[in-house]
Structures are given as C-alpha cells and as structure tokens.
Amino acid sequence: MIDNMVNKNSGGLPIIDVVGLNKSFKVGKNDVEVLKGIDIEIMPGEFVLLFGHSGCGKSTFLDTIIGLEKPTGGDISIRGRNLYDMDEDARAKVRQDRFGMVHQQANWIKSLNVVENVAYPLMIAGYKRRDAIKRAEHELELFGLAEYCKYTPTELSGGQQQKVSICRAIVNNPWIIVADEPTGNLDTVSAEEVMNIFKNINEQAKRTIIMVSHNPDYEHYATKLVYMKDGLIEKIVTRKNVSVDESQYPSDLLEMAGGSLI
C-alpha cells in the first residue's frame, strides 16, 4: 500500500544536501538577506535539532527544504534530485510523498473530523477513501487516540492535537519529518510525550527528522545539533554517528518494532 522507502543504492549519500543556500526578501525597497549561504548535509536516519534566536532564518530554512520557498541562490537536493529544478506541482508531489510536517500550531481542514484529517495526505496521493481511513484509524489506534476519530480536531487538547498532527505527518510513510517548534504551545508533560514519539519514529523507524526548537533540554534527543545565527550556520555538533544501512529499516514506519509509538 505504501511504497518502499528502502533505496539500497543510497548508502552513504545525504538525504538532504544543501549547497550555498541564499534567500533574500524584498522589504519595501530593500533586499533583506535572511539566509546568507548555508551548506549542510543531512544523512538518512539523523535527528537534527535546529537552534537559533527568532529571526535567524530557521523557519525560512525549513520552508526552502520542503519546497515552499524558492531560494535566491544555491541548491537543495532531496536524495540527489534538485528540488527547485521541478515545477510547483512536482514539488507538491515531493511534499506529498517524502515529507511529513508538524507545525507549532496544528492546522486543520475544519470541515473534516480527526480521522479524515489524518487520512488527508493519503487522499491527496490518490488512495481510496476506505483504505485511507482504515490506515488512519489504525494509526490513531497506535497513538492511543482511537476514541477521538470522529471528533472535530479543534475539540481536542493542544497535546492531543499535536499528536494527531504527527499522525498526519507520518501517515504517508515519508522519508523526512519536518517539525517547526512542535512543542512550543504545549505543557511540559505533553511536550515530553510528543518528543518521545519523535524519538521513537527516529530510532525505530529510522526516519530523518529535522526539528526547530528553542529548548536546549531536548539536545539529548538529537543526533546532530545545528546552531544558526543571522542567516548562517554558526556550528554543527554531531552527537552520534548514524549508521545508514537503510536495508535494515522498516519499510512502513507504522509496522515498526512493537507497533507502539508511545
């Protein structure tokens, strides 16, 4: 049902390769440079935590990685394919298949209930409604959210909403999960729970995670810490080298060891 992420020929190659990334915005008559030449390689299975003060360009960086913000200069390749050589719809297709996204504030399609929202990325990809709903239900069950299937998303608590949006981010079995301050609006208990889910997804399913955070307490979750300042990468700390033998990874991240994500 979900295509295989295993790409045996990619051993040793970065999953995301950023070279000389520049981005400037027009503010009034002036060009404001937000990203000033970023180079970074992210390997499959890494958990990257991105630190930096507000306005240092973290979010813009994430937006360019997922293909929403066309850079002024430089290249971004996802498994060797240059993202901005594609047209808008092709990039949408990459987001659809390869990326899962979690935002600080969960976004919902308001006319759909929880399970339909989780199933939505599968619907975009063209799955049958029944199959998509079934998979979404199964996933919500793994997350212990089965009873909320028919709820309107906004009826749930912040922590629950964030868990549901993680469900939605991984329902299409993506390569990479991009999270922009996913715990920013949560209390410490819920935040801890959410971070553990990310950890499990990273460690058991070996999915690559790129997360923006302000909280230095989360350092221990990451394999790589990236500090940004004024549109540049100030320093990169590799906490743990990740083996990239992808043939050992579960092809469907919902079927990972134990079947429990919490």
Add this chain to the structure above:
Amino acid sequence: MRFSYLLYLAYRNLFSHKMRTILTAGGVAISVGFIVFLISFGLGLQRISTDQITNLEALQVLDVSVAKSKVLSINDETMNKFSKLGNVEKAYPQVSSATKVSFNKSSIDGVVYGKNVEYLDLEDIKLSSGKKYTNDSVDEAIINIASQTQLDNGDMLGKEITLDVVIRSELLQKDEKVKQFSKTFKIVGIVNDKSAPFVYVPLHIFTDNGVVNYSNAKIKMVNKNDVTQAKLQIENMGLKANSIKETIDQINQFFNIFQVILISFGGIAILVACLGMFNTLTISLIEKTREVGFMKALGTMRHDVYWLFTLESVLIGAIGSVVGVFAGVGTGTILNTAIFGLASSTGNQAVELFYIPIYLVLLILCASLLVSLMTGIYPARRAAKISPLDAMRYE
C-alpha cells in the same frame, strides 16, 4: 486526488456551513424556478392559441385569389399550372356569386359558393346537422344557420330551396355579359355559422352555366414546409396567396418575442442568484485562505484546489437548480390542476396554461449548472494561486 474525494470534500465544506449553503442555493432555486415557471407559462399560452386556430391539414393549404386584378384570372389553365408547381398535392377551385335564396314564400339575399366535397373537407367545415353532399354532380346544397333562421327558422334538412344566381362578367368568357340562372336544390346539411346567409353547392352548377374563371382556389401542399416556397411562386404569377401558416408564424413570432422578454426577466433573476453565489464563494475563500495554504503545503496540487472550489460552486448550483425546477414545474402543475378544476366546475373547456417539454427542463438544468460552473471559476482560480506560506501567515 480522486474526483470522488474532491466531490466529498466540496460536499463537506458546504455542509459545514449549512445556513449559508441553503440561502445561496435558495437564491439559485428561486431564479431557476422563476425561469421554468415563466417559460412554461409562455409555451402554454402559445400552445393554447395555435391549437385553437388550426388542424394540422390547414397548415399545408394556400388560399389563392386574383386580388383586385381585372386582367388575371384563375381558370382551368391556371389550376393546371398550380398542380405543376413543386410539391403540390392538389389544387381546388371555388366560385362565389351573389344570389337570392327562396324557400316557400320567403326569400333573402346571400352568397352562393360553388365548391366540391374535397374543398369542403379541406376547409374542415363544421356541420351542426346533416351531412356534406354525396358527390360533386348532385343538385344538393348546404346552408348555414343564418340562412336557416332568416328563411324559416324550422328544421330545413331535406327541404328544397331555389337559388337565383347572378354571374359576374369576369367569371364568364371574355365577350359574355352578366348572366342569370335559377335552380332548385335539396338541403342536405346545415353549417354551424351564424354570420351572413350563404349556401354551398357543387361546383358543376357554375361550370354548367358557362363559368370559366374561378373566384379563388385552395392549394394543398405535400408538406407544410413547402407553403412558403409555393406562396412566392404564386405571387410571381401575379396572384395573391395567403396561408394560415403565415398567421400561425406571426403568432409564433409574437410568442417568441414574449418568451425572450420572459427569459430576460428570468436571466436577471439568475444574475442576482449568481452574484449571491459569487459572494458566498468569495467569503468562503477568504475564510479558508489559511486552510487552502496548508492543504497546498501538505502537497495538494493546484488543480485539485481549483476543482474543489469549482465543485463547491457547481454543487450549490446543482442543488439550487434541481429544487428550482421542481418548484417551477410543481407550481405550473398545481395551477393547471386548479384551472382544470375551476373549468370543469363552471362547465368551460379546460386548458393547460402551463406547459414545458422535458428537453427544455433538462436544457435549463444544464444551463444553470454551466452558469454556476462559470461563477466558480474566478474564486477557484484565486484559490489555486494562493501561496501556501503567505496563506499560513494569514490570520
């Protein structure tokens, strides 16, 4: 995205704003219903008026006369020419003359028409009693009610009348002067006509007395569509030609104009409904800007967003027009039933005042779907163009 899912999503979006959807679709329903009602009213009126005028055969017939010409005449040679025009089924002559009608001791002035049975059939005359003459060579006559009341006021069927006929010189050979003859006929039928007194007799009465030119003629065409062509040909011969078809065409033309006026009223109603729909869609787009941005961020294609908004518009239009068609046809049917009830209780002839053929109903449905599709295009385009990042920053 699957089309069925887009449809589902559009339906869910509309369903989550029930009141707004109902009001907008209601606007469409009222205007479509109004149009259906007006058109069925126009068509109903048209059908009533043309049905009253004619039987189908009458549409194939041309009336030919010499008009005011003293030179031209309709004689056997002309009749022959008529028969040779294209697509003529048959041509029938008629002669009319002034006459004195005498019965017992009373006598009146009237008109006598010489015409054969076929001519009577073509005219589709309505007899109040009796029958037409048995064949064209008998000495039988049909009179009208006006003659009967003025002569006797009793039942005159089977009785004999005497006609003193004056034949005008233009009906005779060139050198002959006015001629007069007298003949007795047996009355076989009474025509349901209360105007001036007249008598129908077989044509041979006149030809036997030296008549060579006919007063006028009827030409029956094979097909009613040939009438216009034949009319032109006959007019080129210098004669005057008229057909009921022309009258009907004129009535139809009037009703076409009438329909156009009705449809314009309906069109204004549709326009107003469209504005309402456009307004709803625009508001819904503004409300959903953030949501659409997010949908695109998740990887929804531009054309899927486009179709989502177009489908919402078409769905509103579809709900509205189906309800509207039912309302329009329903109102017409209810009024028809009411008129029927009223007519039968007062002893009048019932008429169907509202009438609309099914193909027209389908046409109106399709047209309003098309209009709602077009209304949806602009908001849909705007939605498809939304930049995901800008939209997600939008509050």
